[in-house]
Amino acid sequence: MSSITRGLNDFKVLVSIDFGTTYSGCAYKSFANIDEPKLLDRWPDHQGHYVKTPTVNLYKKTGKRLDMVAWGFSSKLKMMDMEAKELSSKFLQLSQYKLHLDENASLPAWTANITVMQAISDFLKDFHNCAAEKIESQIAIGRENYRYCLTVPAMWSDEAKYVMRQAAINAGIISAGDDPDRLMLVSEPEAAALYCERTCKEYDLQQGDRFLICDAGGGTVDLIVYDVAVSEEGQTLSEVTKGHGASCGSIFIDENFATVLANRFANHDVKIPDSLLSELATAFAYQLKPNFKGDNDLRLQLPWNLFFSGLKNPARFDIHEGKMLFRASELREKVFDPVVSQVLELIRSQLDKARAQNRAKKMSAIFLVGGFASSAYLQSRVRSEFENMAKKIAAPNRPEMAVVYGAVYAGMNPRKVTARATRRCYGVGIIDAFDWSIDYLRPDLKFDLFGETLCRSRFSTFALSGQKIKMDECITHHYTLVNKIYGESSDYRFTVFAIDGDPPRYVTNLQGAAFISIPDPFSSFDPPGREISVQLSFYFGLSEIRVEATVQGKTFVTRLQFDQGTSGKLQKQLLFRSSREY
Known part of the structure; x- marks a missing residue:
């Protein structure tokens, strides 16, 4: 997709993409009319009445290379047509990979020969192309006229949100040269709140x-x-x-059910095939799980196959007339x-x-x-x-x-929510005056420069965790850039930290969450010690954090761009320290 250089008001259609762990959906609305959003409810090889498509990728293995050959319902159909041996040797199925962006989730190590970001990009690319073709056929407006809202969990870190934005760019939903606001990341509970506030009129x-x-x-x-x-x-x-x-959605109920089912056979030294176990867990998820009230037994209809027809004394597995019984007490305690x-x-x-x-x-x-x-x-x-x-x-x-x-x-209506609470504590690493009453405990951070005793690696706070910030409100601090040596020139890069809990005094034990760069404001003729003021403004109102750095009348705007493997240390010719508020 080519870069869009026009204003955001020129876009004609808003498209929402609900990228889910198990299923993904899409809706759209023209900016020009007052109609309610329209839902895309039919996907390739659509099965059943559910209006979303499975978030599943199917890859063909060619040596170490993986090529996605199917997604959504189509991938499930292809897998059903394959023998287990063929599937494991020639193909790779990926599902529930969204969970790997939750840094606190306890999950098995990612072992696929592609990154999680690539898996998301691959799915979004085909999902978006399919959705855009359907929208174009219904309203005759091309996708170059679309703006997008992509949903993300509220609990996600800023880095996880960054991965989603990059995945959307890699998928061709927007291009790297587009105005970043062409793609708006919306927290899932916030989107749900707007839906309830608008549609639940009976609650007044x-x-x-x-x-x-x-x-x-x-x-x-x-x-x-x-x-x-x-x-x-x-x-x-x-x-x-x-x-x-937290990562505690309904798929974990399905996993618990599969464990109960497998154990029921293992207790009698019988091994149920993995493919059959998966099939029964899926049947439970769609047919029985929604109807469990806590006090009712459930009976799962079993498929007719050689495994079940060959069981001796099926009653010992609570199988009667082709149905397996699961008692309410067992379902409560071990599954739900x-x-x-x-x-x-x-x-x-x-x-x-x-x-x-x-x-x-x-x-x-x-x-x-x-x-x-x-x-x-x-x-x-x-x-x-x-x-x-x-x-x-x-x-x-x-x-x-x-x-x-x-x-x-x-x-x-992005200003419907007028204030949000920050998810974490945000700040930057700076050089500040050495406070002898406190910083004496860290002599390793003390140094002298141009007649001043300074302390490196100090934490400068922009927002506390849970702090309420109004829409379009920004938090601004002023600092001073100090030229240290003659001649050499490079961009100035400083590190942003996002932490849980209270702000620390030092950043020495913190992992930098992101970096922000501004071009070197000094010339090769500037003497050591020359100072230039920089204004740093953080905008926390939306799902992503936007930062503006203003130096010598020029403003540089960025969303947090996460550092991939660099140290995030201060550049050797520039120092960053506190200055008075203007």
Whole structure:
């Protein structure tokens, strides 16, 4: 795709992409009309009634090279047609790879011969091409006129968001030369909140109301609490708590079920084939899981094949008339509760944080969205646990579509959410005056320059974790660049840190999260010690952090560009230290 150089207002269509762990969806809306977003509900080799397509890649192995030959439903069909031996020797299936962008998830090591970013790029490329062709056929507007909203979990780090942006560029959704705002990253619970606020009119949210969004998907569960405000411009939302979550979505229930099923046969020294185990786990996920209420036994219809027809005394496996019985107590204890209890703890944590800010304010509603929200058992447990802490607990109509629809609303009105809470503590590494009352403990950081005693590797804070920042608000600090030596010239690079917890005094034990570069402002004739002021501004209002550095009347704008393997140390000819606020 060629670079787009025109203004953002020239784009005619907004496209939302809900890239999910297990399924992905797409919706779109023309900027020119007031119609509701339209959902793309048919994908290549579409099966069943679900309107999303599986987030699955199928690669053909050619030596060490992998070429993607199918995706979505098509990849599943191709795999079903292959023998297990052929599949393992000639092909590679990748699924649930989105989970590997959660730095806190406990997952097996990534062993594929491609990176996670490449797997995401490969899927998004074919997914987007398919979606764009359908949109072009329906509204006769070419994809060069599209802007995009791509959803990401609120709990993701800035680096994970950066990976998604780069994957979208690699997939050709936008080009590296486009205005970065042509692609807007939207947090999944925020998109879901906008969907609920717009569509759940029966709950009649009013000025001062507070509600919690629990976006429970296949892989991740994300939560945020919002306050509602009403003005002449309409209704707006502001974050009360910073979004957080965990990788505890419904696929982990499927994994628990597969373990229970495998153990049932292993207890009688019988090994169920892996392909059959996967088939039964999938059948459980679609046919039985949504209907489990906590006190009802479930019976899984078994396929007729040689494995089951050859079983001796099938009753010992609780198989009767071609169906396998799973008792409610076993399903609760071994399949559902290990996952549901994590979701309940996440909700409780968010409610506690919101209550700590205002104990007198009661939660008006808890909305459950995402595919996992269709679970009758999850809904009943949430109501049972929190009915005294919220006036209403509900799942909106079509909860699995809340994020993909809500992302369109976010793109059409990006200022609907007026304030957000920062996810982490952000700052930069600087050189500052040596404080003898504190810094004496770190003599290794002390040095003298031009008659001053300075301390290197100090942390300069821009935002605390959980700090509420208004839309379009920026935080600005002024610093001084000091020329150290004659002659040599290079860009000035300094390191940005994103940490959990309180700001540290030093950055010596921190891993740099990103870097920002500005061109060398000094000439070869500038003497050592010459100072130039630089203004650094951080914009935290959107899902990604934007930074502006202004030096000598020139402003350099960037989103955080993550350092790939470089040390992030200060350039040898420039020093960076605090200056007075202007």
